[in-house]
Amino acid sequence: MKPGYFSLVLHAHLPYVRHEEEHRLEERWVYEAISETYIPILWQVDRLKRPLNWTVSISPPVVEMLADPLVQDRYVAHLDEMLELIALELSGERSEAEVGTLHFYERRYQDLKNTFLHWDKNLNQAFRTYREHGYIDMVTCTATHGFNPHLFTDQAARTEIRSGLNCFERHYGFRPTGIWLPECAYTPGVDRILYEEGVRYTFVDEHALLDADPTPSKGIGAPVYSPHGVALFPRDQIISGKIWSSMIGYPGHPDYREFYRDLAYDRDWDYIQSFMHPEGIRFDTGLKMHRITGDTDEKDYYVRDWAEHQIANHATDFAETLEAHLEAHGAQTFPPFLVTAPFDAELFGHWWFEGPEFLGQVAERLEQFGIETITPALFLERHFQDLETVHVSMNTWGRKGYGDVWINERNEWMLRHLHMMETQLVKDVADYRGTSPLADRALKQLIRHYVLAVSSDWAFILDGQTTAQYAADRFREHTRLFAELETALYENKLTDEVLDAHFRAYPFLQDEDLEVDTFLSPHDYYVTKEREAEADAILVLTPEYTGNVVGGLGQRVVEEVEARAKQGETMYVLTPYKEGLLEYERHDNVHVYRVRLTSPFLEHVMNQVAAQNVGYVKLVHELVNAVRFKAVHHFDWMTIPAARSLAKSLAVPLYSTMLSFETTRNPHGHGGLFDAIHRIENSVLAEADTVYVGADVSIDELASRYAVKDNVTNCLSLDASPYKQNV
Template structure:
């Protein structure tokens, strides 16, 4: 065997375009994908009947449409229409070249129909059978291909991922450990959600690794681990470009079928009308009679034998190119060099008609050349100890490598609607979860409307201006249905009939696929599922709270809070947001909120302190609707304004820990900033039940600078509670 590995990944995805009414042109996208891509790929798997180590990703919209009886029956009608058109064409006076191509199509459409009926009109059965036989591996995608870097909430990202996995598991009988992130779009933090949902690998573009920190030692010759332990497999653009590149790729060879020339536009309207849309619209039939020929409008007729000859040539060339590529990196070990080649499945067959046959021939050539193929799952099984962990920034495989395709002047208007829907779902699930079976179903239907709206396809279509009107109408319809059902929920107007009508419009997913708890915030999940009669909590405000802090104020805060939690206290910690840590996390009895400010770009330190304190106050007043607090404890001067306001407005005792003061840090200080901090620090003494200071601070010296009263004490040992056994509730006069 040659050194190294080759891994082919095919991602099958279409937007959910199932409509109850007949003659929707968009539904033909499904027919074309089945005829030109999905069944032809299955033919190659069936022909070779051995482990190919191809990984096939099928998105939930495709899975659902393949399983839909309405689409299944309409596809059979489509095949019959095609066979009727081919028969009509053969009855006409056509050239020998045309007749040869028509005979090829007649046999092909008979084979398509036989294959489709063999699998009981459900191609999921075929893919599942071949996967269970060990010929291919399978993964899936998120629920509707939502572009994850633009999702506003963690809950939306989790719902997309979990719902997609649930749908796939229902159809395929297992839960994959790999996932295709829509548009190969990775953003920091999504890996934590993936890992928590059982995902161990995904795919990224090669620049994700080349620009990583640190740059991986193996370059793109091996996957890397993200910070949360998800393996990222990079696309090898040198090898992939042999197929997809418009300049050097195989699909542009003159002997291959021309995609842009269809029989529907070569025939008179009176002749072709009965096979077209009843409203008088021409559309592609799929009978493309010409070959690429060259850069000219004059196209020669397609000659199947010539195309098959080029398939053989190109499969051999691909194997030789891959062989040279692997040999050039043959010295790499631990792990051996890996070439990962992820593609949209529809490239093979739909865009490049001969593509599925090419893949089959490549599989044969690789075996002849001694090149080992491998799935990402098998690669990790062998080499999980050999991978490096790096930090990867946001990236995609789209135009220019980032998010330009999915946010620009043509589609940016969609984001504000999507973000509002996300936030409303977080609120609605917290407010209405488990009130009744009907409200739970309504919440699931709201999630269904949301995921159908968040599909990246709508933004992609608007960017490309292909079927832009349809994309905009679909997006607006899902947002309208969401608003209509949410209003009914608020007004106690949800009924069986209303839910039936909403589902019938787009019968995507089963209710069992949708977990409404995925839209619960971590805190709401705790409140609604775990907290019963929780005792009053300690509220802590601190400018530092990170697990990696080794000394100073931060260490004192962590140690004291952990000691109080060990005593049985419930502690809520509010601290500034940190972009490498979650906004909320629970550590036993400790609830940590990392609070964002609404004005993050203020330069003056006092403005920063003010906005941070305002954010603290707003969050605590929301929490106080569900959480009972018994004491406010703040650390350092930067949290004094919020701590004082909260102690007063919630009628709670205030405890202060000041390990340093501006006057002790800077005894010769003067000026506006010094005076402002000094005034804030001075205000803590009359407001606090107790003020604890560091052992190195002389209370006698402190009195020279501040209006110190009898409530000032040296810090207690960590193991001693500052609150003691006394009642924490102030007497409100």
């Protein structure tokens, strides 16, 4: 075998365009994908009948539409109509070249129908069978191809991921460990959710690794681990460009079929009318009679034998190019050089008509050349110990490499609606979950409306201005249905009939695929799912709380909190938000909230302290709806205002830990700031039940500068709880 590996990944995706009413033009997208891409790819797998190590990603909208009896029956009717049109064409006077092309289509459409009926009209069965035979591997995508960098909440990102995995597992009988992130769009933090949902690898564009920190030593010749342990497989653009590039790619060869010329526009309306839309709209039939020919408007007829000759030539050229590329990197070991080639599946067959046959012949050439193909899953089994961990910034494989396609002047208006729906779902699930069977069903339907709205396809279509009106209408329809159902939930007007009607409009995903609890906020999840007979909690306010601080206040706070938690106390820690850390996290009995400032950056330190304390108070007023606090414990002077206020309003004891005072930190201090801090520190000495001071602080010296009472004492050892005496 040659050094290195080749990994082909095909991503099959369409937006969910299933409609109850007939003659929707968008539903033809499904027919085209089945006829030109999905079945032709299956033909190649069936022809070769051996492990190809291709990875096929199939998105939930495609899975659901392939399984839908209405779509299945309409596709059979579509095939029959195509065969009828071909028969009509053959009945007329046609040139020898036309007749040859028509006979090719006649055989092809009959084969399409035979294959479709062989699999009982459900191509999911075909893909599943070939995967179970070991011919291909399969992964899936998020529920509706939502563009994850623009999702506002972790809950929405998790719902898209988990619902997609649930849907795929229901149809395919297993839960994949790989996932295709829509638009290959990675953003820091999504890897944590992926890992928690059992996903171990995904795909990114090559610049994600080239711009990573640190730059991987293997470049794009190997995947890397994200900080949360998800392997990121990069696209190799040099090899992929041989196929998709408009400049150097194979699909532009003059002998291949011309995509943009269709029979519907070459025939008189009276002749073709019965095969067109009832409202008098012309659309592509799929009978494209011409070849590319060259850079000219005059196109010659398609000759299948010529196209097949070029397929063979290009398959050989691709194998030779790949061989040279791998040999150029043959010195790489641990792991060997890997070429990852991810594509939209519809490129093969739909956009490049001969593409599926090209893939089949490439598979044969690679075997002849001794080039090993490998799936990402198998690569990780062999080389999981050889990968580096790096930090990757937000990136996509779209125009300019970032989010330009999915947020611009044509589609940015969508985001405010999507973000509103996300935050409303978090609120609605917290308020209504478990209140009644109808409410739970309504919450799942609200999630269904949301995920249908969040599809990246709508923004993509608006950016390209292809079927822009349809994309905008679909988006607005899902937001409207969401608002209507949410109103019915609020006004207690839910009925089975109302919910049935909402589902019938777009019967995407089953209720078992949708988990209401994924839209619980982390704290609401804890309260509703895990908090039972929990003891009253201790509220801790501190300007520092991170586990990697050594010495000083930060270390003392962490040690104090962890010691109390081990003794059975439930600890709620409020501390300032820091970039890169979670706003909420829980470790056993310790709940940590990182609180953002209630106003933009304020230059004066006292204004910043005041804003931070306001944030503490506001959050606690929300927490007391679910948590009962038995004491407030604050650290350092910067948390005193909120601690004093909360202890009074909650009517609980106040404990203070002051490892140092302004006069001990700055014995020669003077001025307005010094005096202000001194006054704040004095106030807690007067109001706290107990004030614990550091070992370096002399209480006698403190008494000469502060109004010290008998409530001041040195810090207890960590083995002794400060709360037992008064709480």
